Amino acid sequence: MYKLYCRSFQQVMKVSAAFLPWRVPELITGENSVADLPGLIAKRGIDTVLIITDQGIIATGLMEGLLEGLQREKIRYAIYDRTVPNPTIDQIEEALQLYHESGASGIIAFGGGSPIDCAKGVGARVARPTKSIPNMKGILKVRGQMPPLFAVPTTSGTGSEATLACVVSNSKTHEKYAMMDPVLIPHVAVLDPVLTVNLPKHITATTGMDALTHAVEAYIGKSATKQTRQWSIEAVKLIYENLYEAYLNGDNLRARDNMQKAAYLAGMAFTRAYVGNIHAIAHTLSGFYNVPHGLANAVIMPHVLEHYGKAIHEPLANLADAAGVSNAFDTTEQKAVAFIQSIKTLNEKMAIPSTIDCIVERDIPMMVKRALQEANPLYPVPKIFGKKDMEGIIRRIVR
Incomplete structure (x- = not known):
């Protein structure tokens, strides 16, 4: 019944958005x-x-x-x-x-x-x-x-x-x-x-992954529209073509310009289609430990996407095509897995850690509670998380 309530709420919000x-x-x-x-x-x-x-x-x-x-x-x-x-x-x-x-x-x-x-x-x-x-x-x-x-x-x-x-x-x-x-x-x-141009490398990396998170969550969510999907696809393509170059060569104005366009398009997409469980957990990390938002999103994103499983194989396969990481694969599942792996690889190439080292055990129950309160019923996520889902993700990122 709770999931039905969440989905009903999300459907009302999606319909209402057309009139805002x-x-x-x-x-x-x-x-x-x-x-x-x-x-x-x-x-x-x-x-x-x-x-x-x-x-x-x-x-x-x-x-x-x-x-x-x-x-x-x-x-x-x-x-x-x-x-x-x-x-x-x-x-x-x-x-x-x-x-x-x-x-x-x-x-x-x-x-x-x-x-x-x-x-x-x-x-x-x-x-x-x-x-x-x-x-x-x-x-x-x-x-x-x-x-x-x-x-x-x-x-x-x-x-x-x-x-x-x-x-x-x-x-x-x-x-x-x-x-x-x-x-x-x-x-x-x-x-x-x-x-x-003069952004430090780690800021270029984490803010770029923040933009990617926005594009991905807007695309895979159940409130996506034809327009928001197109903005997300364009943003993902620009990010994969330009983020690592901007990270390596900060004075490349073309890469910097394209990353600004990507961030803007991803913002246009998620402000209409919403974000999801990645952001719910990331906001909790920032609230408790002041973890930079982009860093939190970058670390959490592959874990949440893996946890969604088959529910997002098709949309992730589309994003894999846009990102140019699907050429060696045939099935939807293979492409989806390749896209998640490409996120991990991009993080690693830009020295973004795979875990967070400041999480305190006694804080986890409250973190889980706040993440659930943010995500449900508002975010039109592919799979509605419960307490065990949220806690499992948080424990996976503990260093």
């Missing part, structure tokens, strides 16, 4: 395209913005060109640079206070998924000033008028520049959860490959 007011971000793309953003902001009549970023971005000087452009356009700005991986509710509240103090009427998110999530959180609080972040947890709880949000990703993984999700952490309870509402989709996304 999806926003497609206006795209600014190409080398040094971030230079075009200040002019666009000025044309929208915005004279003050809050920039949300992190101290690593500040230290690299990546924002200097943007700041000069804002000054030329006579756009005032304030900078909140205290975002950390897995942004917390407290950080969102700090940034919100600066937003109001500065008199901002727009937000620029500059960085990886964490600054973009923090910016979405601030936007949600502006839209619904009487509601706290915990009160907006879940689906369609924001529903207000967001200030203009301009997303400038400096990694190629989260796809946050295209999604309706804002993932936040509660530093007191170690819980990590999402707010999901179409109003959280950024109004503008800047895909400038130059901003990703």
Whole structure:
């Protein structure tokens, strides 16, 4: 009966999704395209913005060109640079206070998924000033008028520049959860490959595998549509053709550009078709131990896909064709197995470990509980996991 309830809930969500007011971000793309953003902001009549970023971005000087452009356009700005991986509710509240103090009427998110999530959180609080972040947890709880949000990703993984999700952490309870509402989709996304050139290898690797996880889970889930499947296929093809090259040769702008496109397409796919059990476990790991999200996804993905078994052989075979790893195989099962093996191989080639070394035995029961709460009934997964399934996966990744 529980599985029937989950499937019924998921079917209602799939039907409802067709009627949601999806926003497609206006795209600014190409080398040094971030230079075009200040002019666009000025044309929208915005004279003050809050920039949300992190101290690593500040230290690299990546924002200097943007700041000069804002000054030329006579756009005032304030900078909140205290975002950390897995942004917390407290950080969102700090940034919100600066937003109001500065008199901002727009937000620029500059960085990886964490600054973009923090910016979405601030936007949600502006839209619904009487509601706290915990009160907006879940689906369609924001529903207000967001200030203009301009997303400038400096990694190629989260796809946050295209999604309706804002993932936040509660530093007191170690819980990590999402707010999901179409109003959280950024109004503008800047895909400038130059901003990703100096990414450390391990960040290139794990964020790239994050994008792959998004594409895979969107494709194999039961809420996939013809359009989301096509976005996922295109993303997988781009990732397999460009991720390892970007990892080896960080200054290859073509590879960097294609990885940004892949992350964006995967984001478009999963924001409409959802993710699954891989993400449910990964979010739990991040909440408990602050494990970087992309790393968690990369480690967990092959284990979950193997556990699904025959339920996903056909879609994985299609992804194997897109990835170019199926030529030596004839059957659907062989292709599916080859695709999972290709994930393991890619992880190994990019020095991504196969296990996580920080998991504490006494935490596992609560981790299982939270992963199940996130996954069920919302995620339209190929196979609904129970307690034994979740615990088995978590124990497999313990180092």
